[in-house]
Amino acid sequence: MKRIVKEIINLDIGKVEEKVSLKKNTTYKVGGNALAFVYPNDIDSLIKLLKYLRNNNIKHMILGNGSNVVFKDTTYNGIIIKLDILNKYKIKENIIIAESGVNLIPLSFKAIDLSLEGLEFACGIPGSVGGCLYMNAGAYKSDMSNIVKSVKALTPDFKIKIFKNKDLEFGYRDSFFKHHKDYIVLEVTFELKKGKKEELIELANDRKRRRLESQPLEYPSAGSVFRNPPDNFSGKLIEDLGLKGYSIGGAKVSEKHANFIINYNNATASDIRKLIKYVHTRVKKKYDIDLFIEQEFID
Numbered sequence: 001m002k003r004i005v006k007e008i009i010n011l012d013i014g015k016v017e018e019k020v021s022l023k024k025n026t027t028y029k030v031g032g033n034a035l036a037f038v039y040p041n042d043i044d045s046l047i048k049l050l051k052y053l054r055n056n057n058i059k060h061m062i063l064g065n066g067s068n069v070v071f072k073d074t075t076y077n078g079i080i081i082k083l084d085i086l087n088k089y090k091i092k093e094n095i096i097i098a099e100s101g102v103n104l105i106p107l108s109f110k111a112i113d114l115s116l117e118g119l120e121f122a123c124g125i126p127g128s129v130g131g132c133l134y135m136n137a138g139a140y141k142s143d144m145s146n147i148v149k150s151v152k153a154l155t156p157d158f159k160i161k162i163f164k165n166k167d168l169e170f171g172y173r174d175s176f177f178k179h180h181k182d183y184i185v186l187e188v189t190f191e192l193k194k195g196k197k198e199e200l201i202e203l204a205n206d207r208k209r210r211r212l213e214s215q216p217l218e219y220p221s222a223g224s225v226f227r228n229p230p231d232n233f234s235g236k237l238i239e240d241l242g243l244k245g246y247s248i249g250g251a252k253v254s255e256k257h258a259n260f261i262i263n264y265n266n267a268t269a270s271d272i273r274k275l276i277k278y279v280h281t282r283v284k285k286k287y288d289i290d291l292f293i294e295q296e297f298i299d
């Protein structure tokens with residue numbers, strides 16, 4: 001394993017950190033170490049890294065802001081690729097072109113500041129542009145699919161491909177990329193509308209206030225655990241089972257919002273995983289509803 005890290009350093013493609021804590025790099029604040037985190041300097045460096053990893057059959061994945069993933073407590077025996085250096089964006093009139101490492105929250109506030117309407121649903125979503133596109137992240141009856149014009153991605157054979165919105169297979173928290181893990185989102189073009197700045201600020205402030213009231217943002221979490229089933233709310237189903245406050249180890253079903261699991265007391269990844277599975281089983285048993293887990297378990 002030391003050899004792999006050494007060989008990656010010798011590729012001279014960007015910063016390499018050995019034995020990095022996943023606990024420190026995910027919003028649940030759980031997980032063991034990864035063999036290494038690599039921060040490619042640019043797309044050519046990324047391609048060089050991917051070729052090396054693939055030729056040597058080394059496990060790897062892209063990690064955005066780690067706000068929708070649950071690793072294990074044991075070592076992730078592979079390479080975590082971080083696209084933090086791809087963090088530039090350009091705005092021309094109502095078009096924003098953002099690289100995948102851009103954080104969506106500051107970008108949505110920037111759009112509001114420029115009186116651009118459409119991204120305000122994302123003011124509370126702590127993901128990267130790449131991670132949010134992959135998830136088709138959304139809130140308040142909107143999501144990425146409503147504002148994405150096109151996406152620039154790296155294909156498995158290292159070509160650059162432009163996807164138009166209609167080719168992105170968007171669905172509820174779903175996109176083409178969720179089903180094609182060997183494609184990498186490099187850049188997203190958003191098409192927004194001209195709006196009224198004061199109204200957009202008011203909306204963002206009102207939603208922030210409501211989120212603070214209704215979500216346990218004072219604890220580490222990864223947002224909603226389960227997708228809402230058709231015509232129902234996961235939070236309500238879980239609350240009606242009396243599971244608010246139910247805990248396993250340091251993980252607990254939030255008392256504020258039953259569809260959030262929080263790390264309230266030094267939880268392990270195993271505590272979080274067990275609690276998610278426990279809630280899932282209880283809902284299935286009582287209502288015969290197979291809740292879909294929105295968060296990703298990574299082994």
Ligand SMILES: Cc1cc2nc3c(=O)[nH]c(=O)nc-3n(C[C@H](O)[C@H](O)[C@H](O)COP(=O)(O)OP(=O)(O)OC[C@H]3O[C@@H](n4cnc5c(N)ncnc54)[C@H](O)[C@@H]3O)c2cc1C
Binds near residue numbers: 129134136139224
């Ligand atoms: C407090 C809180 C509130 C939240 N609220 C919401 C909400 O309102 N709505 C909502 O939808 N989500 C919400 N989330 C969940 C989360 O922020 C989103 O799912 C977000 O899209 C995850 O982005 P990320 O960059 O953190 O992705 P990560 O968790 O780092 O990664 C998720 C997946 O995306 C893949 N990925 C990341 N970048 C790329 C890329 N460039 N190319 C290809 N694949 C990539 C990863 O490999 C991984 O499989 C919330 C989370 C928290 C902690």
